[in-house]
Amino acid sequence: MYDAVADLPLRVEGYELGARERDTSSGFTRTTTTVVLQGDDEAGRGEDVTYEREDHVPLWDLDVDLTGEYTLDSFSDRLDEVDLWPEPPSRETFRHYRRWAFESAALDLALRQAGRSLGEALDRSYDPLRFVVSTRLPEDDGPPTADRVEDWLDVDPEMEFKLDPTPAWDEALIETLAATDAVRVVDLKGLYEGTDVDVEPGADFYRRVVEGVPGALVEDPALTDETRPVLDGHEARVTWDYPITGVESVRELPFEPEWLNMKPSRCGTVESVLALIDYCEREGIDLYGGGQFELGVGRGQLHALASLCYPDAPNDVAPAAYNDPEPQSGLPSSPLAPPAESAGFGW
Numbered sequence: 001m002y003d004a005v006a007d008l009p010l011r012v013e014g015y016e017l018g019a020r021e022r023d024t025s026s027g028f029t030r031t032t033t034t035v036v037l038q039g040d041d042e043a044g045r046g047e048d049v050t051y052e053r054e055d056h057v058p059l060w061d062l063d064v065d066l067t068g069e070y071t072l073d074s075f076s077d078r079l080d081e082v083d084l085w086p087e088p089p090s091r092e093t094f095r096h097y098r099r100w101a102f103e104s105a106a107l108d109l110a111l112r113q114a115g116r117s118l119g120e121a122l123d124r125s126y127d128p129l130r131f132v133v134s135t136r137l138p139e140d141d142g143p144p145t146a147d148r149v150e151d152w153l154d155v156d157p158e159m160e161f162k163l164d165p166t167p168a169w170d171e172a173l174i175e176t177l178a179a180t181d182a183v184r185v186v187d188l189k190g191l192y193e194g195t196d197v198d199v200e201p202g203a204d205f206y207r208r209v210v211e212g213v214p215g216a217l218v219e220d221p222a223l224t225d226e227t228r229p230v231l232d233g234h235e236a237r238v239t240w241d242y243p244i245t246g247v248e249s250v251r252e253l254p255f256e257p258e259w260l261n262m263k264p265s266r267c268g269t270v271e272s273v274l275a276l277i278d279y280c281e282r283e284g285i286d287l288y289g290g291g292q293f294e295l296g297v298g299r300g301q302l303h304a305l306a307s308l309c310y311p312d313a314p315n316d317v318a319p320a321a322y323n324d325p326e327p328q329s330g331l332p333s334s335p336l337a338p339p340a341e342s343a344g345f346g347w
Contacts, residue, residue: 001274009114011069012037012070014066017034024325033101037102049100059098066082076103085098099269103269111343118308124308129336131315134162134316163177165199167199167200167205171212174212183216186213221238239261240260242266261287262289288310303347304342
């Protein structure tokens with residue numbers, strides 16, 4: 001697929017940066033930065049989803065020269081030469097997030113200057129997009145309950161979910177959630193270290209979740225001598241998110257996956273993203289889209305990729321309003337209908 005867009009002409013005359021902030025259902029305030037590349041009276045947009053606000057602030061004064069005539073591929077080469085970090089990131093993984101913001105903006109601009117959509121460039125159609133709602137069950141005021149899931153189901157009984165279990169989930173809670181038949185992915189977050197979302201692995205905890213919600217994909221388990229036996233016979237349900245940064249990262253997994261969470265920002269470049277999708281299609285690995293609390297164009301770009309490449313999967317790309325602190329009615333339901341017209345890399 002990259003060959004279909006690599007040689008798109010791209011004229012960059014300047015750029016602008018803008019901040020967005022919003023409270024989320026996971027109890028933190030999200031900050032992102034919108035990158036706007038400009039040229040030929042067109043604008044291409046991307047979104048830096050770096051999580052720490054203090055990493056965004058120096059970016060807003062970034063001063064690098066990106067003007068020039070390029071192809072999409074040669075612009076990516078140009079980004080290899082410039083420092084997008086006025087100050088070092090708090091986590092090295094964030095370098096890919098920022099690179100993706102500029103790369104996705106370049107793809108959007110190149111397509112708009114060519115008068116084409118990403119679907120037209122890839123010769124693929126935008127199909128109705130299935131999505132699930134990602135949420136955490138609050139634990140601040142006592143043991144977690146299924147209240148948030150049940151509140152959302154009161155709004156839309158057909159809603160599906162991606163949930164983040166913790167060791168505080170007891171058998172009664174898991175049984176209640178399983179009875180909804182609405183949980184499609186459980187994210188064990190076993191591979192994070194030193195973050196606010198770290199979850200300590202444990203055999204009993206994993207067994208309660210894996211056996212208690214048998215129809216759900218199991219994302220990012222920590223495979224230890226203690227936990228690995230819990231997953232024996234469930235390997236087809238195991239899916240990976242945090243370690244997936246491109247084709248090589250898939251080859252390095254402990255066993256061949258049947259599912260992967262596709263987060264373009266983890267890959268960094270358009271080439272890496274499209275090569276990974278190509279690879280998974282060839283190898284018969286199913287993909288579903290993953291979100292990172294995007295506040296702007298990044299969410300629509302996730303919609304576009306998923307609609308073109310894995311529309312029927314349990315995509316964790318619900319419209320941004322689903323990340324608001326409280327469930328609400330009147331939101332778009334799954335599946336999302338494709339827009340009547342689409343331009344650039346958007347939705």
